[in-house]
Amino acid sequence: MEKPTSNCQINPHKIGLLLSGGGARGAYQVGVLKAIATFYPRNHAIPFPILCGTSAGAINSTALGCYAASFHLGVKKLDWIWRNMRTHHIYHSDLGHVSNHMFGNMTKWMRSSLEANKPTSLLDNSPLRHLINKYVPFERLERNINNGSLHALAVTASSYQTGNSVSFYQGNSAIKDWKRSKRESLRGVLHTEHLMASAALPLVFPAIEVRQSFYGDGSIHQLSPLSPAIHLGADKVLCIGLDSPHDQPEYVMMKHPSASSIAGHLLDSVFSDTLDSDIERIQRVNETLSLIDPTLKESHNLRKIDTLVINPSIDINKIAQRHFQEVPWPIRRLMASIGVTKDSDSSLMSYLLFEKGYCGELIDAGYADGMAQQEKIKEFLNIQPTTIRQKHINYDRLYTQ
Numbered sequence: 001m002e003k004p005t006s007n008c009q010i011n012p013h014k015i016g017l018l019l020s021g022g023g024a025r026g027a028y029q030v031g032v033l034k035a036i037a038t039f040y041p042r043n044h045a046i047p048f049p050i051l052c053g054t055s056a057g058a059i060n061s062t063a064l065g066c067y068a069a070s071f072h073l074g075v076k077k078l079d080w081i082w083r084n085m086r087t088h089h090i091y092h093s094d095l096g097h098v099s100n101h102m103f104g105n106m107t108k109w110m111r112s113s114l115e116a117n118k119p120t121s122l123l124d125n126s127p128l129r130h131l132i133n134k135y136v137p138f139e140r141l142e143r144n145i146n147n148g149s150l151h152a153l154a155v156t157a158s159s160y161q162t163g164n165s166v167s168f169y170q171g172n173s174a175i176k177d178w179k180r181s182k183r184e185s186l187r188g189v190l191h192t193e194h195l196m197a198s199a200a201l202p203l204v205f206p207a208i209e210v211r212q213s214f215y216g217d218g219s220i221h222q223l224s225p226l227s228p229a230i231h232l233g234a235d236k237v238l239c240i241g242l243d244s245p246h247d248q249p250e251y252v253m254m255k256h257p258s259a260s261s262i263a264g265h266l267l268d269s270v271f272s273d274t275l276d277s278d279i280e281r282i283q284r285v286n287e288t289l290s291l292i293d294p295t296l297k298e299s300h301n302l303r304k305i306d307t308l309v310i311n312p313s314i315d316i317n318k319i320a321q322r323h324f325q326e327v328p329w330p331i332r333r334l335m336a337s338i339g340v341t342k343d344s345d346s347s348l349m350s351y352l353l354f355e356k357g358y359c360g361e362l363i364d365a366g367y368a369d370g371m372a373q374q375e376k377i378k379e380f381l382n383i384q385p386t387t388i389r390q391k392h393i394n395y396d397r398l399y400t401q
Helices: 021-035 057-067 069-083 095-106 126-135 139-146 192-199 228-231 258-288 296-298 316-322 329-336 348-352 356-373 374-380 395-400
Strands: 015-019 052-053 152-159 165-171 185-186 207-208 213-215 236-240 304-310
Touching: 015 069, 015 228, 015 304, 021 057, 021 069, 021 192, 021 236, 021 348, 021 356, 052 057, 057 069, 057 139, 057 192, 069 126, 069 356, 095 329, 126 207, 139 165, 139 192, 139 236, 152 192, 152 228, 165 228, 165 236, 185 228, 192 207, 192 213, 228 236, 236 374, 316 348, 316 356, 329 348, 356 374
Parallel strands: 015 052, 015 236, 052 152, 165 185, 236 304
Antiparallel strands: 152 165, 152 213, 207 213
16 A cells, blocks of 8 residues: 655645534535545545534544545545435434423423433434444544644534633644633543534534533634634634525515524524634734734744635525425424424524435535635645646545555
8 A cells, every 4th residue: 555645745834624513514514625635646644734623514524633644535434424424313303202302301390300400402412422433433533643644633612611612632742722712722532522512502402511511512602713723733724614605586575584594593603604704803914914024923923824715605505495305204393393394594404404315415516616616725735736646546445444
């Protein structure tokens, strides 16, 4: 087998990859990564030595980190998992489980104090824990850090105790912890509960206990999504977001927003707004730094951070509507109780529709967007034609290695 090509041989700068949250929309990120993988030979290590993720992005980035020595293999495994995704792999969706879970929520006040202290949530996502344990080999992370394929991996969650955005990270020993207003870091060995905590969407999924504290989805309270990548040493950050454009009809009758529309609007804001504002802030800081004397910047450890953001070019809600009937019947009935139907304008189901038809279409959309922006991506990643050459990829052989 050919020796993996180090990412340091291609680009002297530390490039970070930021994968934002978005539930089932995370399949789109796999498509973009699949496009980027075609720019590198099959034996190349991951071109992003610094990985940062939140919610679904945390799971995707951790899976990539586990296969950092072979970028193609990591992307191939992610592609296979998402293309074979079913709702019951993420949360219980059969009538028995859904009914028992809702009944348990309603009768908690009748039980003992120990039973009443169990988390309340709309859905039970315990199957996700089994999926992560089955497909994410966490023990590979330290090995990839030691061999230089990976510099650091950060998974962000929100603390219900402090209200801080907490970045759990595993990485090079030279990295120092950081603590800023409303955000901090915790070094340690990453495991399943970190990913469960980062993906615990408030009210929808239960809070998760990590280090004797309870955490929810990392997109909550995350005022500066770029912060972990910068603190881990990134000079460039490629961001794959999930902020989808919404196609509006020419004429819309004004009406009071439904509960489902408000819920979808809140999720859109939680997952997208902070990244957009943080990008604007970075650009403004870069403009200010360009006016400062280079020696002064060096003495104060100030550096320019380049960013490139890739977001969906299509309306993901429209894709979700096309696949709405694939959602298990009990979940459709549960969603209908708050006004979510096939024709509703809520984006809520686009985050919860973990079915392979929908996820597969999102992967294809991400791949198309990645290829459409390949020149911009190659320039950002400093991919030189004389250094990187296209190779035929035998995916079947890769997957069995």
